[in-house]
Amino acid sequence: MTTLLEVSDLTVEFRTARGWGVAVDGVDLSLAPGRTLAVLGESGSGKSATARAIMGVLPATVGRVGRGRVLLDGQDLLRLPPQERRAVRGARVGMVFQDALSALNPVLPVGYQIGEGCRVHLGMSRRAARRRALELLDLVGIPDARRRIDDYPHQFSGGMRQRVMIATALAADPEILIADEPTTALDVTVQAQILQLLATLQADRQMSLMLITHDLGVVAGMADDILVMYAGRVVEQGPADDVFERPTHPYTRALLDSICTADRKGQPLRVISGQPPDLGNLPSGCAFRTRCTQAADVCRTLPPATAVSPVHQAACHFAGGAA
Amino acid sequence: MTGYVIRRLVGMVPVVLGTTLLIFAAVYALPGDPIKALAGPGRVLSPSVEDALRERFHLDQPLWSQYGHYLGGLVRGDLGIDLQGQEVSALVARAWPYTLQLGLTAWAIMAVVGISLGTFAGMRQGGTVDWVVLTGTTVVVGVPYFVVAYVAQILLGVNLGWFPTSGVREGWPASYLLPAAVLALFGIPELVRLTRASIIENRYADYVDTAIAKGLPHRMIVVRHILRNSLVPVVSVLGLSLGYMVSGTVLIEGIFNIPGLGYVVFNGISQQNGPVVVGVCSLLVLVYLMINLLVDIVYGLLDPRISLAGRR
Amino acid sequence: MPAAGESIEAVVAAVPRDRRRLLRRPRIAIPLGVVVLILVVAAVPGLFAHTDPRACDLGNSGTGMVAGHPFGFDIQGCDLYSNVVYGTRSSVTIGFTVTAGCVLIALVLGCVAAYYRGVVDAVISRTMDIFFGFPALVGQVVILNTLHQRNVVVVSAVLILFAWPAMTRLMRSAALATVDLDFVKAARGLGAGPVRVIARHVLPNSFAPILAVASLGVGGMITAESALTFLGVGLRAPSISWGVQLNQAQDSFREHPHLLLFPSLFLSVTVLSFVMLGDALRDTFDPRSR
Numbered sequence: 001m002t003t004l005l006e007v008s009d010l011t012v013e014f015r016t017a018r019g020w021g022v023a024v025d026g027v028d029l030s031l032a033p034g035r036t037l038a039v040l041g042e043s044g045s046g047k048s049a050t051a052r053a054i055m056g057v058l059p060a061t062v063g064r065v066g067r068g069r070v071l072l073d074g075q076d077l078l079r080l081p082p083q084e085r086r087a088v089r090g091a092r093v094g095m096v097f098q099d100a101l102s103a104l105n106p107v108l109p110v111g112y113q114i115g116e117g118c119r120v121h122l123g124m125s126r127r128a129a130r131r132r133a134l135e136l137l138d139l140v141g142i143p144d145a146r147r148r149i150d151d152y153p154h155q156f157s158g159g160m161r162q163r164v165m166i167a168t169a170l171a172a173d174p175e176i177l178i179a180d181e182p183t184t185a186l187d188v189t190v191q192a193q194i195l196q197l198l199a200t201l202q203a204d205r206q207m208s209l210m211l212i213t214h215d216l217g218v219v220a221g222m223a224d225d226i227l228v229m230y231a232g233r234v235v236e237q238g239p240a241d242d243v244f245e246r247p248t249h250p251y252t253r254a255l256l257d258s259i260c261t262a263d264r265k266g267q268p269l270r271v272i273s274g275q276p277p278d279l280g281n282l283p284s285g286c287a288f289r290t291r292c293t294q295a296a297d298v299c300r301t302l303p304p305a306t307a308v309s310p311v312h313q314a315a316c317h318f319a320g321g322a323a
Numbered sequence: 324m325t326g327y328v329i330r331r332l333v334g335m336v337p338v339v340l341g342t343t344l345l346i347f348a349a350v351y352a353l354p355g356d357p358i359k360a361l362a363g364p365g366r367v368l369s370p371s372v373e374d375a376l377r378e379r380f381h382l383d384q385p386l387w388s389q390y391g392h393y394l395g396g397l398v399r400g401d402l403g404i405d406l407q408g409q410e411v412s413a414l415v416a417r418a419w420p421y422t423l424q425l426g427l428t429a430w431a432i433m434a435v436v437g438i439s440l441g442t443f444a445g446m447r448q449g450g451t452v453d454w455v456v457l458t459g460t461t462v463v464v465g466v467p468y469f470v471v472a473y474v475a476q477i478l479l480g481v482n483l484g485w486f487p488t489s490g491v492r493e494g495w496p497a498s499y500l501l502p503a504a505v506l507a508l509f510g511i512p513e514l515v516r517l518t519r520a521s522i523i524e525n526r527y528a529d530y531v532d533t534a535i536a537k538g539l540p541h542r543m544i545v546v547r548h549i550l551r552n553s554l555v556p557v558v559s560v561l562g563l564s565l566g567y568m569v570s571g572t573v574l575i576e577g578i579f580n581i582p583g584l585g586y587v588v589f590n591g592i593s594q595q596n597g598p599v600v601v602g603v604c605s606l607l608v609l610v611y612l613m614i615n616l617l618v619d620i621v622y623g624l625l626d627p628r629i630s631l632a633g634r635r
Numbered sequence: 636m637p638a639a640g641e642s643i644e645a646v647v648a649a650v651p652r653d654r655r656r657l658l659r660r661p662r663i664a665i666p667l668g669v670v671v672l673i674l675v676v677a678a679v680p681g682l683f684a685h686t687d688p689r690a691c692d693l694g695n696s697g698t699g700m701v702a703g704h705p706f707g708f709d710i711q712g713c714d715l716y717s718n719v720v721y722g723t724r725s726s727v728t729i730g731f732t733v734t735a736g737c738v739l740i741a742l743v744l745g746c747v748a749a750y751y752r753g754v755v756d757a758v759i760s761r762t763m764d765i766f767f768g769f770p771a772l773v774g775q776v777v778i779l780n781t782l783h784q785r786n787v788v789v790v791s792a793v794l795i796l797f798a799w800p801a802m803t804r805l806m807r808s809a810a811l812a813t814v815d816l817d818f819v820k821a822a823r824g825l826g827a828g829p830v831r832v833i834a835r836h837v838l839p840n841s842f843a844p845i846l847a848v849a850s851l852g853v854g855g856m857i858t859a860e861s862a863l864t865f866l867g868v869g870l871r872a873p874s875i876s877w878g879v880q881l882n883q884a885q886d887s888f889r890e891h892p893h894l895l896l897f898p899s900l901f902l903s904v905t906v907l908s909f910v911m912l913g914d915a916l917r918d919t920f921d922p923r924s925r
Contacts, residue, residue, distance in 0.1 A: 052532075055536050056535070056536075057535050059527065060527065086538045086539075087538060089535065089536055089537065089538035090536060090537040094536070094537075095533075097532065097536075099529065102529035102530065103530055103532070104530055104533065105530040105533070105534070105548055105551075105552065106530070106552070107551055107555065107625065107626060108548075108551070116534075116539060116543075117538070117539075120537070120539055120540070120543070168533070168537065172538070337761060337764070337765070338765055338768040341761075341762075341764075341768065342765055342768040345765065345769075345774075346778075349777060349778045349781055350781050360781040361781070461907075461910060461911055461914050462907065464910050465906050465907030465908075465909075465910040465911065466903045466907065467858040467861055467899075467902055467903065468858075469862055470881075470899040470903055473888065473895055474899070477888070477892060477895075481889065569773060570770040570771060570772030570773055573772060573773065573776065573866065574772075574865075574866065577866070578885075588773075589866065592866055592868055593867050597780060597781065600776065600777060600780045601777055601780070604773050604776060605777070607770060608768065608770065608773060608774070611768070611773075612768055615768075
């Protein structure tokens with residue numbers, strides 16, 4: 001399997017009252033051309049920070065990359081000079097943010113905001129960029145795009161706004177699209193439409209899609225690969241079918257157990273007991289041990305990534321035989 | 324947008340009535356003879372001038388009718404006559420081009436310097452540039468502007484001879500630069516602080532992350548995205564500072580001998596020519612209100628959310 | 636995200652727990668020291684100037700510095716140093732009177748508007764709009780120009796007339812924010828009357844910003860008084876004030892620049908101290924503004 005984007009040992013730190021705290025701790029992941037990787041985790045698990053670090057949009061002054069590499073076609077983005085890094089953003093890697101209302105500039109027409117990427121990366125004229133913005137609006141399914149192109153973000157509904165957001169990310173034809181919880185701010189019915197749109201776009205354009213979400217339901221239909229994060233670390237990763245078939249880390253299993261499905265009708269909803277840990281005050285060893293039903297003394301040491309199959313790993317001391 | 328403009332216009336009516344009524348009340352409706360109030364203490368007017376004034380300001384009629392005439396006159400551009408029997412509007416007609424030139428020059432200087440300094444300071448929050456700019460604004464606020472005007476006149480005009488010290492003989496821009504710079508100076512601190520605060524508020528906004536993620540050059544992010552959003556509140560201060568400027572022209576034109584509207588008021592005070600002061604000041608208030616209305620409209624154009632708020 | 640919780644902690648940490656420590660901050664201590672000195676000069680000018688400011692000798696008109704008269708003499712031949720020292724009193728008196736008046740009006744009207752809302756609020760707000768409709772100096776000039784008796788009281792009253800709305804607007808929004816807080820609603824629900832709610836809850840919560848604005852206000856009002864007096868619509872000649880001295884100096888400043896220099900210097904230092912103190916207080920109480 002060839003790799004387009006390879007992240008290794010990525011560490012992201014955030015400023016806290018007690019100095020720099022680690023929000024992402026040694027994450028490895030890889031994204032193959034034309035595949036969809038779902039990054040799954042609770043809020044605070046470091047999944048958004050990972051995406052933002054790859055994109056280079058960590059919140060200034062409070063967030064920073066500690067160590068690690070982000071290789072795009074073998075080139076380390078973290079060590080590129082600012083000008084070259086900028087040429088990658090938008091052009092090769094596009095990003096869709098969670099809340100389109102705040103992520104789109106409120107005082108600029110959507111057509112302009114979409115066209116900006118084409119002008120900067122593809123050297124288009126103002127007029128050509130506008131034509132291209134119109135095509136993109138059509139592509140993402142904005143009805144009557146010709147009439148809406150000069151409207152402002154606040155004039156669109158939530159779902160339509162997220163479509164505009166996707167169009168801005170696609171402006172310069174990136175090979176990779178990172179979508180950071182693209183449906184969290186939307187109604188359930190609209191969520192499905194946006195996911196459908198992302199899936200279609202990914203398939204049509206042979207893009208790689210990195211889909212960040214806390215919603216297993218979102219992942220189920222779309223992901224080729226799954227990566228589960230907990231407290232800043234990767235706890236399980238592998239092809240989607242394998243992970244759903246043989247969830248190995250107790251956290252992944254708990255996640256799968258907590259979704260309601262038709263065949264469990266009548267049974268009580270299972271939830272994960274306890275609270276997500278405080279990043280400044282993590283338990284030693286396996287961070288999940290304080291909420292884990294299987295926890296034992298060995299869990300006080302950091303579990304290594306253990307192979308469940310050649311393509312499926314879980315970071316649990318019991319991954320070898322217990323499952 | 325049209326609805327927004329109409330709403331602003333309608334909202335203006337009570338303010339125009341209120342301000343003019345207050346001036347009218349202070350001059351004509353206070354106990355005592357308004358003629359004496361206009362003429363100043365100890366000054367005796369010739370009966371013919373007094374009669375002319377009584378007739379022109381309709382002092383024989385009831386107060387509400389006097390106010391009607393005063394307001395109607397203001398709207399038509401009739402400001403009455405001064406104590407020498409001259410039309411005040413004729414004085415205004417000669418003076419306004421000077422004030423317009425001075426005001427616009429000062430406003431341009433203020434806007435350019437204020438917004439750039441505010442942007443620089445905001446983008447370097449906590450740095451040396453930021454500290455220098457902030458301290459500078461405090462000093463400018465702290466030194467009364469007519470003191471600055473005199474110091475500038477003496478230092479840059481008389482001692483160094485860089486600028487003409489007084490009058491408008493050398494025309495625009497030479498004669499206007501120094502007074503305009505001083506006039507601009509006292510609008511700058513507020514503009515700088517607001518621009519800075521607005522930049523700081525906007526530079527960490529989500530849409531800035533989007534702009535970075537699009538791979539836009541830094542300059543484009545600052546100018547197109549951060550500054551463009553930051554300017555929305557700044558425009559209202561640009562309007563408010565015109566108020567300082569309308570006030571400031573009285574002092575600055577007086578000190579630099581620029582024969583504009585402020586100079587007419589300045590001389591009206593020192594020659595105790597009441598009707599001139601009242602007439603021109605009433606006009607200045609209307610001009611100020613008009614500018615504020617324009618600013619509101621521009622504000623609506625800049626921020627589409629405001630003008631549309633009423634439509635939804 | 637740890638960032639959100641973090642920023643709140645940072646803000647809380649920046650608000651001084653021990654108010655007495657404020658005096659150790661140079662940004663507050665230095666201007667405060669100058670302000671105190673100015674107040675002492677205003678209260679007992681005789682301590683600082685031993686010459687009678689009204690004992691004048693036309694023979695000395697416009698003379699520069701000589702022994703015993705460090706600032707020289709003005710056009711009437713009066714000792715400029717003692718005039719400048721005695722001039723502190725009227726400036727400071729007007730600055731404090733006007734600011735105190737405005738704060739009082741602002742506290743009452745701002746709280747009343749916020750507490751009762753509705754018609755009361757509308758009337759107060761629309762009245763403020765009318766005063767905001769004036770370029771302040773122009774409004775003051777028109778009114779003072781028709782008043783022929785112009786002493787400290789009259790000038791202060793006219794300054795208050797145009798200065799109260801700005802502070803009232805601030806107070807109103809501060810009070811509006813407080814009235815909406817749950818504990819205030821709770822107090823009202825328990826039957827606390829308006830005076831009690833305002834005195835116990837609204838005032839203490841809006842006090843800090845008012846203090847900072849008041850300090851800025853004193854500086855602004857001293858400037859305004861001197862500008863009006865300088866124009867000739869403020870205090871008049873028998874009164875001793877920096878504005879009067881500057882007004883008299885304007886015809887002869889080219890020959891006798893010291894007549895302009897010394898009153899300007901005192902005026903600037905005074906205003907600057909109040910403004911710097913106000914700035915420092917505002918930044919301390921409201922770290923977000925920095």
